[in-house]
Amino acid sequence: QITLKESGPMLVKSTQTLTLTCTFSGFSFDTSGVAVGWIRQPPGKALEWLALIYWDDDKRYSPSLKTRLSITKDTSKNQVVLDMTNMDPADTGTYYCAYIGAVRHWFDPWGQGTLVTVSS
Amino acid sequence: DIVVTQSPDSLAVSLGETATINCKSSQSVLYSSNNKNYLAWYQQMPGQPPKLLIYWASTRESGVPDRFSGSGSGTDFTLTITGLQAEDVAVYYCQHYFGTPYSFGQGTKLEIK
Numbered sequence: 001q002i003t004l005k006e007s008g009p010m011l012v013k014s015t016q017t018l019t020l021t022c023t024f025s026g027f028s029f030d031t032s033g034v035a036v037g038w039i040r041q042p043p044g045k046a047l048e049w050l051a052l053i054y055w056d057d058d059k060r061y062s063p064s065l066k067t068r069l070s071i072t073k074d075t076s077k078n079q080v081v082l083d084m085t086n087m088d089p090a091d092t093g094t095y096y097c098a099y100i101g102a103v104r105h106w107f108d109p110w111g112q113g114t115l116v117t118v119s120s
Numbered sequence: 121d122i123v124v125t126q127s128p129d130s131l132a133v134s135l136g137e138t139a140t141i142n143c144k145s146s147q148s149v150l151y152s153s154n155n156k157n158y159l160a161w162y163q164q165m166p167g168q169p170p171k172l173l174i175y176w177a178s179t180r181e182s183g184v185p186d187r188f189s190g191s192g193s194g195t196d197f198t199l200t201i202t203g204l205q206a207e208d209v210a211v212y213y214c215q216h217y218f219g220t221p222y223s224f225g226q227g228t229k230l231e232i233k
Contacts, residue, residue: 037222047170047213049222060220063121096169105217106160108181110169 002026004036004097004111012087014120022080022097022111029055029075033102036080038071041113042093052100053080089118122146122216126225132233139201141228143214148194149177151218158218161190161199164211164227173212174199206232 008020020038027034037052051071052060061069070083080097094115098107123146133139149158157177162170172181174190177197187202201208209232214225 039224046226047215047224049215049224052220052222062221098169104175105158106172106175106215107162107170108172108175110171113169 002099002109004099004109006095006097006111006114008095008114008116010115011117011119014088014118016087018082018084018087018091018116018118020082020084020095020097020114020116022082024078024080024097024099027099027101028078029073031055031102035100036073037098037100037107038080038082039096039098039107039110040091040093041096042090045093050084050095051082087118089120092116092118121221122149122218122223124214124216124223124225126212126214126228128228129226130229130231132231133201133204134233135204135206137204137233139204139208139230141199141201141212141214141230143192143197143199143225145195145197145216145218149216149218150194157193157197158216159190159192159197160215160217161188162213162215163208164213166210170213201230204232 004024035054038050053071068085073080094113096113098110125144127142159177161174164170178190189200191198211227211229
């Protein structure tokens, strides 16, 4: 059974850097084709894909946020870390991490999400 | 980049009736080499993460009731819920996975009339 859980600060200030950690179990980055992605959702709004990291360390980013994002993995800890710089109140929302399988190219399952509020 | 647009933004349907949600991509998500449409549908209940319903545009995920069905190909897709039940009240999203950047539709809020 694959599970993912997000962790990080609930509150950050404008201009600060947000660091979120996704801790997972039930799979390994040793498996060719797997990936972990980050998706966010402002309160009452739609889902927005942010970033993706593959088993081979290939990294992909949302074009609109590329300059502010960095995604890394720590295979020894079964973790994926997302850094987002220069936070703004518009970045307030729930941040999810989710799994992409080797042959299942969609997001499933998802973590429960973590709500991040950015104060001005 | 592929943009995914859903319609309508909200929908009210009577219990037992059929709900239809549309999703249109700005370019085809049909991969010719395997004849598969790289599109998924998710259901999101309040306060919960999205739950996968449909992948490859029309394949129902294990455990998903058969009243949920997906159809379409290329750029136009539909999620149909037949025999609407009270527990189907949620926001529904489509998402393309035809290469990055991935994108989601803006969501369709389904309510009971």
